[in-house]
Amino acid sequence: MPQLIEIRRVGEFAGQEVTVQGWLYNLRESGKILFPLIRDGSGIIQGVVAKGAVAPDVFERARELTQESSLRATGKVRADKRAPGGHELDITSLEVLHRVPSDAPYPITPKEHGVEFLADHRHLWLRSSRQRAILGVRHEIIKACRDFFDDRGFTLVDTPIFTPSACEGTTTLFEVNYFEEKAYLTQSGQLYNEAAAAAVGKTYCFGPTFRAEKSKTRRHLTEFWMIEPEVAFAHLDDVMVLAEELVSSVVARALERRKPELQLLERNLSKLEQTKPPFPRLTYDEAVKILQGKGSEIQWGGDFGATDETLLSEGYDKPVMVHRYPSQVKAFYMAPDAARPEVALCVDVLAPEGYGEIIGGGERLADYDLLVKRIEENKLPRQAFEWYLDLRRYGTFPHGGFGMGIERVVAWICGLEHVRETIPFPRMLYRLTP
């Protein structure tokens, strides 16, 4: 058998005989010449099977190919500008590994489909070129995040998925039966990150997080992935610089290495190219004034709604950072601003083009007495937080960090309408399958 190659590398084998294996993407037929499009996950190539040029059985097998049948094809690679991809394969032999029966054909055709149908067939939908492109960008974004922190001396410290109590108390959690004891699926690695920061200085965790909110919007999943850095001795300004550098670095990497995928997704690249530090910084107070000037109902003390976030970000061509929200709308562990105790040293990063909040974080409350007070004010079970209070009993230290939601970042960078396409198997309100 000639050399088995990945389709993405066919350009290196022009003039040579090679074997590829994959699935039939589509078959175009014109009389006695067939054009099977073969994909193998790495790329796609148009095959050519001409009657008279191949053995009759090869032609017949090719003619009977059905969409997504698995196959192995051998032939000579030839550069041809008529072919999608620039090269095509003059097939000389063809082995059908599994022919999809024509009375039960592949359900996803090259035509349009509705979102429910596609979601029900997510396991097959992933094979489409668009979904493959998104998977590629997602992979690159995750790799870029890891590289960013690894290159800066951060240590990855994994935080648990099962947790004994709420990290933030307010949000709804998924409850699980943990050997007759109540446990919850984590909604953030944040508190454990703080423990890890005291051990390794700079840490991050990256894993799935769970929110049992009955949110039904294009920005919400019940299971999503979050990357959360935490830095010992960092203050709010350090956190903001880290956030804008991370976001810029990730966007630059996607543009550098995944341009073909972004072009396939018809992403407007010029908008992404603006994403470079420094990002505009607005205090919450300034943001409220801007919003009121644009007709929002927002009052000082309230949190922003989705339309508020869009209104705010539309004034900029790069992400905008809003800092110092009122403490009352933020989590109990946020440090207050010493100059204005009613606001928290926190920051949200809002992506452009209406993609909303992609990062939330800030400086943590390092003072033992105040933290105890906050836990009581929020009616959190004190006992569950004793270990967390230990971090303030034994060498408390200023520190801060943030969480970045991977799916929202992927949606923004890919220019997608909905986060459901950013994760291989989305978990949403009313969708648990496949």
Add this chain to the structure above:
RNA sequence: UCCUCGGUAGCUCAAUGGUAGAGCAUCCGGCUGUUAACCGGAGGGUUCCAGGUUCGAGUCCUGGCCGAGGAGCCA
């Protein structure tokens, strides 16, 4: 949970209260350079479910189920 919209062939959709339709997919035929190929033909229906109004309901009414978009909340 609330608001709005939707559910008709495998898929995407059309059908003034009066015979259930098209494109794609599948099958058959034609075409040696197709690009979501094209051309001709065939098969394919519990109109989401249960009631109701009517001579007659895919269409109108009531209830339910399922889905989508948004709100609140959040990354």
